[in-house]
Amino acid sequence: MQNVLQILNISISKALSALYEIQNIELSFQKTKPDFEGDITLVTFNLTKLTKVSPDATATAIGEYLKTHETLIEKYNVVKGFLNISFKNEFWLNYFCSVKDNLNIGFKTTNSSGKTIMLEYSSPNTNKPLHLGHVRNNLLGYSVAKILSANGHKVVKANLVNDRGIHICKSMLAWKLNGNGETPQSSGIKGDHLVGKYYVEFDKLYKSEIIKLVNEGKTKEEAEKLAPIILEAQQMLLKWEKGDAEVIELWKTMNGWVYDGFKQTYANLGVEFDKMYYESNTYLLGKEIVADGLNKKVFYKKENGSVAIDLSNEGLDEKIVLRSDGTSVYITQDIGTAIERFKEFPELNQLIYTVGNEQDYHFKVLFKILDKLGYAWAKECYHLSYGMVELPEGKMKSREGTVVDADDLLTEMYNTAAKTTAELGKVDDFSEGELNELYKTISLGALKYFILKVDPKKKMLFNPAESIDFNGNTGPFIQYTHARIKSVIRKVENFKEFDKSKIEINLIEKEIIKTIYDFESVVTEAGNLYNPAIISNYVYELTKLYNRFYHEHNIIREENETVKNYRLALSKTCATVIANAMNLLGINVPERM
RNA sequence: GGUCCCAUAGCUCAACUGGAUAGAGCAACGGUUUUCUAAACCGUAGGUCGCAGGUUCGAGUCCUGCUGGGACUACCA
Incomplete structure (x- = not known):
């Protein structure tokens, strides 16, 4: 699997060389904003001094070159000097298939860095x-x-x-x-x-x-x-x-x-x-x-x-x-x-x-x-x-006497988790031991996520009332999404491979695949900056996307078998990435909650 | 006195390290469930990015000054 940025760096360097005889220039990429069509965006303002033409003209020329020379690129559009580039669906689908069965997505092999x-x-x-x-x-x-x-x-x-x-x-x-x-x-x-x-x-x-x-x-x-x-x-x-x-x-x-x-x-x-x-x-x-x-x-x-x-x-x-x-x-x-x-x-x-x-x-x-x-x-x-x-x-x-004691806090969170879980009544068949485990998982998930989602460098306000909230941008929300995916998957006995040549990726699915694609670089960035909040923000984004997908599309109710199996695989992969990301925060995710 | 850090929606936080119309959650209001887990989803409303300059094609992000908050400045740990 080739890296998106590597592909573009090489292709665009070729384009600049061929079109303007420009060599060795730093390219500025960013993720395409959701309001625009495209996967990745090249910012062209810094190139115009050398191309001697307007940002739009530069962007269009590069875009045209890419479309004809780089087979992985589907199309492009230009908005005010921003070149929005779309990769072919085939590219994203190939990527997805290459990682969908990998339980260690985002993780490098232990001790591989030698450091x-x-x-x-x-x-x-x-x-x-x-x-x-x-x-x-x-x-x-x-x-x-x-x-x-x-x-x-x-x-x-x-x-x-x-x-x-x-x-x-x-x-x-x-x-x-x-x-x-x-x-x-x-x-x-x-x-x-x-x-x-x-x-x-x-x-x-x-x-x-x-x-x-x-x-x-x-x-x-x-x-x-x-x-x-x-x-x-x-x-x-x-x-x-x-x-x-x-x-x-x-x-x-x-x-x-x-x-x-x-x-x-x-x-x-x-x-x-x-x-x-x-x-x-x-x-x-x-x-x-x-x-x-x-x-x-x-x-x-x-x-x-x-x-x-x-x-x-x-x-x-x-x-x-x-x-x-x-x-x-x-x-x-x-x-x-x-x-x-x-x-x-x-x-x-x-x-x-x-x-x-x-x-x-x-x-x-x-x-x-x-x-x-x-x-x-x-x-x-x-x-x-x-x-x-x-x-x-x-x-x-x-x-x-205004110190919040760690043990008291954990107990309080545990009790809240127990109360909320009982009220929802989704795991009434759990044994006492299973319930205890679940309450621990949820209460710790809430506490850890609440604390780790804030940039470590910044001072944080700990509002007890908000920390035990289980809705919105919280640990339990993410845990819930994981449990929900697992619930769907449990309902299917025969998990089949799908024929990827027959798959049309819809918009939200593409967003999800692109987000999964980002996980690896997010882990790298979080490591470089020693910042778990980057992982928190990422996993929250993915979770939100998945929930939207879940509401908008059928998975096991989907009649087309190929699409159904593809969506199941997509769901399963989301669950894996959510679990892996949460693992990096020291948070467990339950199978049911 | 000196050094360093912080200031973004009513509240809590984002903004990919200088890029497009600054995004989420909570709180408020309205909607979605005989259908895969509603701890969910959709919508409405909410902003002079503390203030004033500067740098540049472009600044919430960089530089200067100011205001407000905090930390440090032990022959403490």
Whole structure:
């Protein structure tokens, strides 16, 4: 199967050469707008300087040349300098027949690119449960990993767990003070939520101590530094770093609770990882690199003994990479882990960090430092930056209790899916297990699609009422279309080949075939841009087209056997593409719903 | 103060990276089911693409300025 653009590039280059003696010029194509007749459009304005004739005349001349010289082209029309080109139906039909039985449409063979990419996502803290912001991160990371795999890359999904630090000590301390030995088992509270509860508890205690100190005449800033409970948390962190047995024991216990909780949430979200990293193992990395960088004069020592790099020539500021007491800061660790990963995976071509856009600056600095340290792969580090998730009432603030909890959200979506499905009553014969599966599929489909259809770079508004809507541009609408196609196909026992020489493609069928044709390049584009929203928009377009086709034309009711079998094949192929596209978003599609 | 990001229909988002008359969904109104799943389909209405300049054959898209919103700017993570 020849590529449409390749064919046209070659033919039109020949035309330009023959007609105007023009060589090597970049051609500008676009899909023909629906209001005009044609499959693909050549924009001729940029050619007129060389052709020396008007856009319309240029377009007409090229069109005429194509019609007589390129056998695959049926006809053309010219509108205001746009050359709309139509390929023969035979061409589209041949294309369709070449893919109709391929269950992997749009997917390149695994590892065919020879490229290995590590994609880090999720990266939670172990002091509180996952919330809506993490959900976007997880869904985005997982989907991009799928998309990159579909582009033939080998992808290592990595998760760097922030399992240490002052914030973890806060939960630990509050539990020690007020926990009375409470455990997930004794309380029936999911582990990550239990630990989160004590993180909030710490904040309460801390605040009341601050108020007390302020009442005693201290300034707010002083009080924040002097509150006994914060001092104790800092002591606890020091003990942790020294390996104090009791502190380590408590740390392991409470982190264990959190991991049990996360495991459930990850399973419910349907995300997974190939490689787990823990900051308790990596937080010391990078110090030797700093020493090395000092020798290379990439870094310099300041008067107070801290080590820094000056990035003011790059439009950035001075950045401390080691404190004056010799301890590392966050970026020290990031430098170390990046280098470590390229050592661990020598075949690694690219390292992608899925992290919110509030850290744009951090990653600019990080990549610049790696570059200055002389690592050639620094250019292959990429920050997959995404916008914040906001609620109709504004930003999520844990202190004000406006955070949308991931587990609560999933439960709520599940219940809505169950309610709606029961009301429609189409699967009343399902067993309890089948219903449970279906509700999970639909609720997750709704949530994932709702989040992934927005360009990752942009901040998004999460309106709970809209997220559980199952009509219109939603995951369940697309899932429904898939189920509907499958329902039609189930009704036919003898699925027969059709004689393509007897098929006349109608307009909507041609639109569908052209859209199926686009899938491959859409997957490529989504991969190049790390953008699942491109897949979402695409699959929605295809689904809308199919539904229109379904309403306008008979499939199994069609009397002409050849046409019937052709339409069945077209339907089946749509179902495959819908399923494949949704798969790239991490969304399953049901056989019935 | 400095750096960066965002602004498109009442609301939520698109616009193939500079191309034709800026498109969908939701919400509103009207229509479609004895016929393959109505979680669907069709129609009506809704726009000074934040504002003002500039670049060019052509700008929602690029450049400048302004307004409004946000993020970052730690020897925090």
